[in-house]
Amino acid sequence: MVENRDTTTKISFKQSLKQRFRSMLLSIKLVFSHWPYVALAGTIAIIFWIVFNVFDELLFFSPIVVFYLPEDAITGFILSNITTILLGIVVGMNVYVIRHLRSIKINATSFFSGSSIGVLSSTCASCSSLGFLLVSTLGGAGITLSTFLSNYQTPLRIVSIALLLWAYYSISIRLAGNCKVEYGKSNYHP
Amino acid sequence: MIFLCAIGTLFLLNVATTSTFILNSFPQLRTTTQSQVIAIEGQVEEGEGHHDEEGETHSGEQEHHEESGASCSPLSPDEAQTYSPSNETAVTTPNNLSAASLMKQGSPIIGNPNAPVTLIEFGDFQCEFCARFAKVTEPTINATYIQTGKANMVFKHFVTHGDDSVTAAIASQCANEQGQFWRFYKTAYENQGPENSGWANKENMKKLASQISGLDMQKFDSCIDSNKYKSLVDNDMILGVSLGMKGTPSFIIAKNDGSKPETLLGAQPFPSFQSVIDKKSKE
Numbered sequence A: 001m002v003e004n005r006d007t008t009t010k011i012s013f014k015q016s017l018k019q020r021f022r023s024m025l026l027s028i029k030l031v032f033s034h035w036p037y038v039a040l041a042g043t044i045a046i047i048f049w050i051v052f053n054v055f056d057e058l059l060f061f062s063p064i065v066v067f068y069l070p071e072d073a074i075t076g077f078i079l080s081n082i083t084t085i086l087l088g089i090v091v092g093m094n095v096y097v098i099r100h101l102r103s104i105k106i107n108a109t110s111f112f113s114g115s116s117i118g119v120l121s122s123t124c125a126s127c128s129s130l131g132f133l134l135v136s137t138l139g140g141a142g143i144t145l146s147t148f149l150s151n152y153q154t155p156l157r158i159v160s161i162a163l164l165l166w167a168y169y170s171i172s173i174r175l176a177g178n179c180k181v182e183y184g185k186s187n188y189h190p
Numbered sequence B: 001m002i003f004l005c006a007i008g009t010l011f012l013l014n015v016a017t018t019s020t021f022i023l024n025s026f027p028q029l030r031t032t033t034q035s036q037v038i039a040i041e042g043q044v045e046e047g048e049g050h051h052d053e054e055g056e057t058h059s060g061e062q063e064h065h066e067e068s069g070a071s072c073s074p075l076s077p078d079e080a081q082t083y084s085p086s087n088e089t090a091v092t093t094p095n096n097l098s099a100a101s102l103m104k105q106g107s108p109i110i111g112n113p114n115a116p117v118t119l120i121e122f123g124d125f126q127c128e129f130c131a132r133f134a135k136v137t138e139p140t141i142n143a144t145y146i147q148t149g150k151a152n153m154v155f156k157h158f159v160t161h162g163d164d165s166v167t168a169a170i171a172s173q174c175a176n177e178q179g180q181f182w183r184f185y186k187t188a189y190e191n192q193g194p195e196n197s198g199w200a201n202k203e204n205m206k207k208l209a210s211q212i213s214g215l216d217m218q219k220f221d222s223c224i225d226s227n228k229y230k231s232l233v234d235n236d237m238i239l240g241v242s243l244g245m246k247g248t249p250s251f252i253i254a255k256n257d258g259s260k261p262e263t264l265l266g267a268q269p270f271p272s273f274q275s276v277i278d279k280k281s282k283e
Helices: A002-032 A035-055 A071-100 A108-121 A129-138 A140-151 A153-177 B002-016 B020-025 B027-050 B059-068 B077-081 B085-091 B099-104 B128-146 B163-177 B181-190 B202-210 B217-225 B230-242 B270-282
Strands: B117-123 B151-157 B250-255 B262-265
Touching (some): A002 A035, A002 A071, A071 A153, A071 B128, A140 A153, B099 B117, B099 B151, B117 B128, B128 B151, B128 B181, B128 B270, B151 B163, B151 B230, B163 B230, B181 B202, B250 B270, B262 B270
Parallel strands (some): B117 B151
Antiparallel strands (some): B117 B250, B250 B262
């Protein structure tokens, strides 16, 4: 009996996972079938791509516009690209939700913390003017803070991706959930 | 709309972290630091006669700073007010950036000292972007401009990453004393560890230096233990601040006499340096 119950649970968990994955894809199709949201997501992704790469010292505008990708920056570049794509998707979906489905509450915490951590982690705090000012203002505490940001750059980026994925998941589940007809709770009486 | 405004605010906040926002919030910081710079720069110029031809710094200079109490201690508000903007400009006169003047200050130089262009790097041995520059861009600059006599390169210490950065800077100057700075430079960046993890403390600097052939380790150890070049590192830092440096690596590319300086920020790739150095050569 116990075995049967476990099998049932496993199947339902798999089914639930499949359903959730399907609703995540559906919500992307729903939002990005409208070109203004594609344009918005693209613009946001491009803006953040520029910000990340300027902070990573891969993209420069002065004295000449130049981009390069040295070996030591490849991992960070891949992670920042994932972050920018996710940022574009999440912003596009959130704007869609606000405009069309006002009753749905967006997961602002995940989005804001994800994007903030993403941008902050992309700076080598101590190498940039931020680190210099942190040290001048906070002394020892500033050094600790800038050291933390520099040494934990990759884990922080992974955290920011996880938070953005969570924001994307929660908004897509809510979007898909909004289209479900809940027969049990329906007020429709033929 | 509210959401879009929030996104805009977030974006601005993040960008502001780079510096401007904080700097504008604490204008008194900038004033104080520049005042310190001016005060100490004046003393450096006075003390320049204490350096010998080999670029070594005599302990007399250190004593001079210690006596005046100006090596790194903040000035009193009264003292700070005595410096006028005209004095501030005196700090960054071309003479201070000429290859000859930089050599006199004890800064390491590579290439022909009379080359028409001087590239001054403000760096920190704990900075990962400085390591990127040393590994990726510097070898190409070296082969294209330094080895061909078209430019020379001077290193200045801009230590913003903590005490170990100061130790590494002193160690590099101790290596410079024996004519091995550029070997130390390469070895340190190749062996760079996580920031403030202890890889750049005194013991590890001694171990690192022992990998460099031709270094008299006894001399090196006593030099690093005595903090002989602390005042030189402080003065480099002060010069960097006076020139408006806010991060590492930062570069100044100027004519050999220090005139027409141009600043380059960050670990830029070779084409950026090429464009400025070529321009300076033609000027």
